[in-house]
Amino acid sequence: MDAKEIIARRVAQEFKDGDAVNLGIGLPTMVPNFVEEGVELQLQSENGFMGIGPEPDEAHVDMDLVNAGGIPVTVVPGAAFFDSAASFGIIRGGHLDATVLGALQVDEEGNLANWMIPGKLVPGMGGAMDLVGGAKRVIVAMTHTAKGSPKILKKCTLPLTAAKKVSRIVTEMGVMDVTPQGLLLIEYNPEYTVEQIQAATEAKLTVSSQLKKMF
Amino acid sequence: MDKQISIEEAVAQVKDGMTVMIGGFLACGSPHRIIDALVQKGVKDLTIIANDTGFIDKGIGKLVVNGQVKKVVATHIGTNKETGRLMNEGKMEVVLVPQGTLAEQIRAAGAGLGGVLTPIGIGTPVAEGKDQLVIDGKTYLLEKPVKADIALIAGTKVDVKGNVFYREATQNFNPLMATAADLVIVEAGEVVEAGGIDPHLVMTPGLFVDYIVKA
Numbered sequence: 045m046d047a048k049e050i051i052a053r054r055v056a057q058e059f060k061d062g063d064a065v066n067l068g069i070g071l072p073t074m075v076p077n078f079v080e081e082g083v084e085l086q087l088q089s090e091n092g093f094m095g096i097g098p099e100p101d102e103a104h105v106d107m108d109l110v111n112a113g114g115i116p117v118t119v120v121p122g123a124a125f126f127d128s129a130a131s132f133g134i135i136r137g138g139h140l141d142a143t144v145l146g147a148l149q150v151d152e153e154g155n156l157a158n159w160m161i162p163g164k165l166v167p168g169m170g171g172a173m174d175l176v177g178g179a180k181r182v183i184v185a186m187t188h189t190a191k192g193s194p195k196i197l198k199k200c201t202l203p204l205t206a207a208k209k210v211s212r213i214v215t216e217m218g219v220m221d222v223t224p225q226g227l228l229l230i231e232y233n234p235e236y237t238v239e240q241i242q243a244a245t246e247a248k249l250t251v252s253s254q255l256k257k258m259f
Numbered sequence: 260m261d262k263q264i265s266i267e268e269a270v271a272q273v274k275d276g277m278t279v280m281i282g283g284f285l286a287c288g289s290p291h292r293i294i295d296a297l298v299q300k301g302v303k304d305l306t307i308i309a310n311d312t313g314f315i316d317k318g319i320g321k322l323v324v325n326g327q328v329k330k331v332v333a334t335h336i337g338t339n340k341e342t343g344r345l346m347n348e349g350k351m352e353v354v355l356v357p358q359g360t361l362a363e364q365i366r367a368a369g370a371g372l373g374g375v376l377t378p379i380g381i382g383t384p385v386a387e388g389k390d391q392l393v394i395d396g397k398t399y400l401l402e403k404p405v406k407a408d409i410a411l412i413a414g415t416k417v418d419v420k421g422n423v424f425y426r427e428a429t430q431n432f433n434p435l436m437a438t439a440a441d442l443v444i445v446e447a448g449e450v451v452e453a454g455g456i457d458p459h460l461v462m463t464p465g466l467f468v469d470y471i472v473k474a
Contacts, residue, residue: 128362169335
């Protein structure tokens with residue numbers, strides 16, 4: 045299992061049947077492949093609908109129906125379309141149970157940076173600031189480091205997407221909760237030791253007394 | 260009253276230096292025929308307000324690539340490298356706005372409101388230079404209304420009175436922009452007689468629409 049699949053499989057365990065969830069572009073979109081049977085998610089697409097279905101086969105591609113990454117999708121029975129104000133009312137108004145998205149940096153206070161690298165990469169925040177600011181739970185799903193360089197920091201150095209909003213961080217090495225006392229390691233991938241996980245993390249990890257294996 | 264005009268009459272309304280809202284989300288639900296005609300006409304120094312700048316060869320991006328845009332107000336520019344290049348070279352001003360904020364700023368302008376108070380952007384570069392208000396203990400940014408000289412939108416089915424029905428994910432910013440410009444032109448996938456759209460299904464009431472162009 046590669047790192048991305050480990051992360052997606054673990055994030056898929058976060059949800060209960062009927063949860064309304066927005067998944068960011070990339071790794072988070074793999075999550076629905078791994079939710080257990082009996083758990084049906086209501087997936088939101090911030091460009092204006094609830095009820096994202098699977099990608100269509102070539103014969104059924106409809107360019108009026110794309111996800112927030114511009115990729116053709118389908119909708120499930122019971123889906124609903126709306127405009128961008130309603131869509132972000134859902135997001136900002138706290139009507140989503142969770143959002144799952146990647147990060148360039150996240151820190152021990154739950155700050156998140158994922159929308160720009162000054163002077164290098166300025167794609168814009170799109171809906172990310174609203175999603176992180178508005179969803180009931182913000183789950184960061186990302187590889188633990190960027191080619192060995194820590195992404196889980198004491199303090200984010202890049203411009204923030206939102207301050208103090210991250211609830212949980214899931215990486216291929218473990219699962220960490222953001223608490224008022226800092227980051228709490230609650231699960232670990234048994235392929236790594238706790239010492240190795242700490243060594244790959246700039247922020248200090250407190251090990252939960254109930255620490256358990258990810259799988 | 261029949262609001263239909265020719266494509267030539269439509270682009271004649273757009274003049275150098277104007278502020279123009281263009282509907283669509285990554286070219287889904289954009290008025291493609293009008294954009295192409297604007298590229299051909301070569302109208303310049305435009306300020307474009309839109310969710311994104313599309314792609315270099317599709318949607319709003321064509322106007323950027325053709326050097327017709329002085330300033331962009333958008334939420335995401337990452338799918339059009341030319342926007343980033345022109346921004347970095349100082350040849351085009353880009354203002355990045357959280358997606359939900361842009362939607363509400365446009366809605367506010369159309370609804371006669373003096374602005375919106377949003378928690379999104381607090382603690383990020385978005386908050387710089389903006390007034391903040393504390394309401395019931397929570398801090399909000401004051402974001403001002405955003406309006407335009409012209410809104411160019413796209414509708415799936417439009418009756419001759421200007422009532423619009425949008426299919427699937429093509430609504431996005433279109434119904435909002437229809438309320439927030441001095442002049443509104445809708446590019447219609449299909450034009451039908453008055454009564455050709457069930458009034459229950461009208462998403463943009465015809466009173467907002469000045470002109471209709473067949474796609």
